[in-house]
Amino acid sequence: MKKVVVWSLMLVGSLLLLAGCGNSEEASGNGSKTKELKLAHNMSEEHSIHKALEKFSESVDEKTNGEVKVKIYANGVLGGEKEVLEQLQSGAVDMTKVSAGALESFSSDYSIFSLPYLFESKDHYRAVMESDVPDSIYQSTAEKGFIGIGYFDSGARSFYTKDTPIEKPEDLKGVKVRVMDSPSAIEMVELFGGTPTPMPYGEIYTALQQGVVDGAESNETALTTGKHGEVAKVFSRNEHTIIPDVLIINKETWEGLTEDQQKAFQEAAQEATAYHTEMWDKSIEEAVKEAEEMGVEFYDVDKAPFIEAVQPMHDTFKEDPKMAEVMEEIESLKP
Numbered sequence: 001m002k003k004v005v006v007w008s009l010m011l012v013g014s015l016l017l018l019a020g021c022g023n024s025e026e027a028s029g030n031g032s033k034t035k036e037l038k039l040a041h042n043m044s045e046e047h048s049i050h051k052a053l054e055k056f057s058e059s060v061d062e063k064t065n066g067e068v069k070v071k072i073y074a075n076g077v078l079g080g081e082k083e084v085l086e087q088l089q090s091g092a093v094d095m096t097k098v099s100a101g102a103l104e105s106f107s108s109d110y111s112i113f114s115l116p117y118l119f120e121s122k123d124h125y126r127a128v129m130e131s132d133v134p135d136s137i138y139q140s141t142a143e144k145g146f147i148g149i150g151y152f153d154s155g156a157r158s159f160y161t162k163d164t165p166i167e168k169p170e171d172l173k174g175v176k177v178r179v180m181d182s183p184s185a186i187e188m189v190e191l192f193g194g195t196p197t198p199m200p201y202g203e204i205y206t207a208l209q210q211g212v213v214d215g216a217e218s219n220e221t222a223l224t225t226g227k228h229g230e231v232a233k234v235f236s237r238n239e240h241t242i243i244p245d246v247l248i249i250n251k252e253t254w255e256g257l258t259e260d261q262q263k264a265f266q267e268a269a270q271e272a273t274a275y276h277t278e279m280w281d282k283s284i285e286e287a288v289k290e291a292e293e294m295g296v297e298f299y300d301v302d303k304a305p306f307i308e309a310v311q312p313m314h315d316t317f318k319e320d321p322k323m324a325e326v327m328e329e330i331e332s333l334k335p
Contacts, residue, residue, distance in 0.1 A: 035068045037094035037253060040084045042076035042201055047225050048283045049097060049152055049245065050074050052276035056247070059268035064261050070095065080200040082181065089145040094253045097245050099154060101182035107140040112326055114184035115317060116240045116310040117303070120334050122156070125242045126277070127333045133326065134244075142251055149254075150247040150269030153280045155219025156239035160228065160296075162214060166236040167301045169193050169309045178204050178216040184313070185217075188240065191309050201226070208232055220284050223291040235291065236299045238306050247272075 039057070043049045050072070057070040078084055078093060081102045087093040100113040112118065119125040128134075129151050138148030159166040159177065166172055172194035179185040181198040189196035197213050204222075207213045208231040215232060216222070217240070223229035247269055254262065288298065317323045 034066060037068065037070050038073060039070050039095040040073040040078040040093050041097045042080055043074060044225050045074045048276055048279040051279065052152055052272045053097060055275045056268050056272035059271050060264060063264035063268055068261055076202050080202055088250050091250055091252060095249045097152065097247055099180060100243050100246050101180045101185055103141065103246060104182050104184060106144045109137045109140040111184050112323060113243050114182055114241060115313060116188050117307045118330060119242045123335045124333065127335060128330050129244055131333060133329050145251050146248045147251055147254060148246045148248050149266055150273055151244040152273060152276045154243055154245045155284060157217050157219055157241045157243065158235060158237045158239050159215055159217050160223065160232045160235040162208060162232050163234060165234050165299045166238065167299060168305050175215060176213045178207060178213045187313060188310055191312065192306065204228060205231065220287040220291060223296055224287045229291040229294040229296045233296050235296055236301055238301050238303055240306060
């Protein structure tokens with residue numbers, strides 16, 4: 001009899017644990033049920049993106065009167081971008097922040113953001129992202145189980161290497177460069193003459209340290225928050241792409257929100273973007289200063305040869321009527 005009682009208690013305990021898995025609901029102060037959503041990303045808690053996501057979470061809580069709460073899992077604790085995207089599709093994770101480049105394999109529409117030298121300047125980029133241009137792109141992954149609801153700056157991406165400046169495309173010959181798992185990034189590095197090596201962000205430090213890759217491409221904060229400046233001592237500002245990070249949400253989770261809650265999420269996303277934009281330029285300045293203290297040298301390079309090298313990518317995009325139209329819209333928004 002004792003064994004039966006013990007077994008029964010264990011079974012009850014297991015069922016209680018299972019009941020706590022996934023999206024949880026509990027009664028809120030006003031008598032309605034509170035939803036808790038999981039938002040996972042791979043940046044550190046010191047990164048400006050994380051701070052902006054905290055702002056988003058706080059705004060959602062406030063705007064929904066506590067009916068929806070967003071719990072953030074930072075530092076890649078639930079996996080890299082690829083793993084979290086898979087969890088998001090299955091519903092194990094509700095939201096994530098992911099580079100637009102990583103979304104190309106889900107919708108070719110996202111590849112426009114990875115087109116080198118698409119944006120003339122930072123101001124041009126922000127004018128486009130605040131326009132209606134991204135809206136249809138955000139919705140293009142609906143059939144894949146998620147949609148975009150906002151964006152964050154991710155800076156201009158340039159090359160950084162262990163010891164060799166990249167001042168012209170020819171300098172990349174024979175150089176193994178870590179890139180995102182993005183067809184556009186791979187093609188770009190190949191056109192520059194380098195050897196693209198896709199791998200998760202979390203593996204870059206060790207790959208540089210062990211010589212698996214000779215360099216990578218990202219913005220200046222990778223040198224500091226990612227500690228890459230400890231092993232990569234040269235940063236060459238060719239600024240080949242300005243790729244946004246996109247805030248995405250599981251489609252079923254989105255449809256499970258009321259219209260008022262959806263509106264609250266969109267407003268919270270806009271506020272988080274504005275909050276992040278204020279921090280971003282300062283983050284870059286601080287990253288450069290810290291990286292210089294780490295011994296990193298910065299080089300300003302002539303972009304013209306790099307722009308010329310990737311013209312075949314622009315020509316290919318223009319062959320697609322839909323992409324050609326988007327490119328025209330983006331061109332028309334130059335300041």
